[in-house]
Amino acid sequence: MTTDARPIGVFDSGIGGLTVLRELVARFPNENFVYLGDTARLPYGSKSAPTVRKYSEQNMKFLVSKNVKAIVVACNTASTQVAETSFEGRPVYNVIDPGSLLATQKTKNKNIAVLATRATIKANTYENKIKSLLPSSSVFSVPCPLFVSLAEEGWHNDPITDQVASRYLSELKDKNIDTVVLGCTHYPLLKSSIQKNFSSGTTLIDSGEAIAQIMSDDFKSGTIAANTGVANSDLLIYLTDTGPQFESLAVKLLSDYTTKKIKFETVAVI
Ligand code: DGL
Numbered sequence: 687m688t689t690d691a692r693p694i695g696v697f698d699s700g701i702g703g704l705t706v707l708r709e710l711v712a713r714f715p716n717e718n719f720v721y722l723g724d725t726a727r728l729p730y731g732s733k734s735a736p737t738v739r740k741y742s743e744q745n746m747k748f749l750v751s752k753n754v755k756a757i758v759v760a761c762n763t764a765s766t767q768v769a770e771t772s773f774e775g776r777p778v779y780n781v782i783d784p785g786s787l788l789a790t791q792k793t794k795n796k797n798i799a800v801l802a803t804r805a806t807i808k809a810n811t812y813e814n815k816i817k818s819l820l821p822s823s824s825v826f827s828v829p830c831p832l833f834v835s836l837a838e839e840g841w842h843n844d845p846i847t848d849q850v851a852s853r854y855l856s857e858l859k860d861k862n863i864d865t866v867v868l869g870c871t872h873y874p875l876l877k878s879s880i881q882k883n884f885s886s887g888t889t890l891i892d893s894g895e896a897i898a899q900i901m902s903d904d905f906k907s908g909t910i911a912a913n914t915g916v917a918n919s920d921l922l923i924y925l926t927d928t929g930p931q932f933e934s935l936a937v938k939l940l941s942d943y944t945t946k947k948i949k950f951e952t953v954a955v956i
Contacts, residue, residue, distance in 0.1 A: 690911035693718035695749030695776075696758040699728040699741075701838055702872030703760030704936055706781065708943040709894035710758070711921065713902065715944075716913050719921055720752050724955065726927035729834050730763040731803025731870065738805060739767040746773045748924075748955040756910050758897065762802055762869050766809035777910055784896035785867050786815035792889045793865040796823040799858050801880070802869030804829045812869055826861055830854045830873070837872035840935050847879040855883040867891045875939075921946040924953045 694714075696707050700723050707721050722745055724730075730738050742764040749757055750773070758779045759765045765780035772778055789798050800812045806829075813825045832854075836847050866888060868874050874892045881890060905912045921944065923936060933950050940948060 688911045689914040690755050691718060691913045691915055692753050692755035693720045694756045694758060695720050695722070695752060695754030696760045697722040697724065697745040697749060697764070698761040698871055699724050699730040699763070700834075700872070701932060701935055701939070702834070702870060702875070704939050705871050705874040705892065706758060706760035706894040706897060708940055709892075709898040710901065711940070711946065712943040713898045714905070714912075716915070716917050718913060718918050720749065720754065721921070721923045722748060722926075722953075722955070723923065723932065724926045725929050725932060728838070729803070729831075730761060731805045731831055731834060733805060735767055735805070735809065738763055742768050744955045746778070748953070750774045750776060758901075760871050760893070760897075762871060762893065763805045766806055766811045777904075779897055779901065781871065781893035781897055782811050782815060782869075784900045785869065785891055785893045786812060786819060788896040788899075789865050789867050789891050790816060790820040790823065792891065793820070793823065795862060795864045796820060797861055797863050798823055798825050798865045798867065799861070799863045800825060800827045800867045800869045801830050801833075801854075801873060802827065802867075803834065804831055806869055812867060824861075826858055826863065828854060828857065830870070833876055834870065834872045837875040838931075840931070842875045843878055847876055848882060851876065851879040851883055855880070858883070863888060865889045865891065868893065917946075919946055921948050923948060923950050925950060926953060926955055928952050
């Protein structure tokens with residue numbers, strides 16, 4: 687059996703992609719991972735499509751320079767601008783395809799909400815994808831830009847976050863939503879505040895869980911070769927700017943999912 691010990695490269699603008707990374711490290715304990723948080727240029731969600739494309743390409747090139755075997759675009763905003771399924775010979779996974787697929791599988795009444803950054807909503811990628819999979823669905827898209835700052839700030843269970851969530855989500859109250867796509871990887875960190883605005887039977891779709899399933903299928907089919915050896919005990923997180931706040935939050939977020947020792951390094955990607 688072929689084995690490939692090269693790491694899987696994961697990137698986001700900041701802390702949000704760790705909600706994807708934590709699912710992947712827990713699900714694939716034999717694999718090696720490297721993470722890039724483009725903290726110097728966060729947020730992506732308020733930037734134009736060409737700028738997000740340029741940053742995404744630079745991030746992918748950086749990960750390729752770290753000899754990754756696959757790239758996970760753990761950022762929905764970047765995923766709207768990365769349509770390719772391979773980059774410099776490495777398979778590329780975006781978070782929008784698996785999130786859309788899971789939403790269409792989970793919904794019963796076909797009323798789906800997509801919560802995302804302004805750039806993601808503007809790109810319309812979720813709506814197009816969901817409609818192509820389930821044409822009779824109704825998609826309600828709501829930009830929630832402040833959620834990114836609240837997640838980066840670590841206000842994950844906080845009355846201020848509850849208030850912001852309630853203000854953004856009030857427009858969905860009478861829409862009989864049964865499935866909510868957390869269309870920004872920062873948003874799962876605010877799940878409890880978001881959930882309060884929907885009935886208890888509503889399903890929240892988390893990109894991390896959705897992409898872990900797709901990758902698991904690809905390992906099984908051999909689309910990507912697994913590491914059959916023992917994984918490194920270190921998990922390297924590259925940041926484009928220093929951030930003590932980021933570091934302590936990252937350790938906290940990942941500690942329930944992995945026993946790897948998390949190391950940080952500041953780098954330039956351009
Ligand atoms: N986490 C990113 C996403 O999934 C975006 C956050 C940002 O605005 O940088 O869209």
